[in-house]
Amino acid sequence: MKRRILHYIYTYFLWTVLLLSTSCACETEESPYELNETDRTFxxxxxxxxxxxxxxxTLATQNGKTATQTVAAEILGDxxxxxxxxxxxxxxxRYTLPVAIPAxxxxDLSTLQNATIASFDITFTQDQLTTINADIAMLENELSHGTEPSVMALAHDYLPKLRQHKVQLTELLGKL
Structure with a gap:
């Protein structure tokens, strides 16, 4: 009986050491998926x-004039x-994305939701142009300082699309 108890204690001890050493090893290993600060911010x-x-x-595809709806639908797909x-x-x-849009x-979304029919298209277009300019700056920063290949590939592929959106919205604003 005493021998059996010692066997259980010894087995328990070995499992504990094994589990602790495994968890410590996992915590100290650097993840190959670790994003740098630039990638996380981006x-x-x-x-x-x-x-x-x-x-x-989406609101613009519902509430905008026909020209705004057309441009908005194209942009929405991207x-x-x-x-x-x-x-x-x-x-x-293994990165957690934000759950809310910035304040x-x-x-701006609230302003757009409350815009009159007469001001909706201009409000939408001007706001999107402002946001796109900031987006382009962030994409260029990511391309200069990012390290994660998949993030940099996204930035590389998305930059021309954003520039096209900027052209579309600028042309739309000129027609409004």
Whole structure:
């Protein structure tokens, strides 16, 4: 009986040492998916403002004049594709995406939701142009300082799309 108890204690001790050494090894190993600060800032910024732009652009497809609806529908497809790419990157890098849009974007969305029919298209277009200029600066910063290949590939692919959106919105603003 005494021998059996010692055997259980010894087995328990070995399992404890094994589990502790395994968990310590996992904590000290550097993850191959670790994002640097530039990548984390970029993903957080792009995802949160992309979510805002999806909401605003969806509103434009519903409430805008025909020309605004057309441009907004084209842009919306790119925004949704970017959302999917960011979610994939976050999953692959074990990064948690933000759950809310930034306060300034929420305020802009509220302004857009309360815009009159006469001012909606101009308000939407001007706000999107402002956001796109900031987005372009973030993409260029990511391309200069990012390290995660999938994040940099997204920035590389999305930059021409954003520049095209800027052209479309500038042309639209000129017609309003």
């Amino acid at each position: 993903i957080t910024y792009l995802y949160s403002y992309n979510e805002y732009k999806i909401q605003a652009t 925004l949704e594709q970017t959302r999917t790419q960011l979610q994939t990157i976050a999953t692959n890098t 300034d974007a929420a305020s």
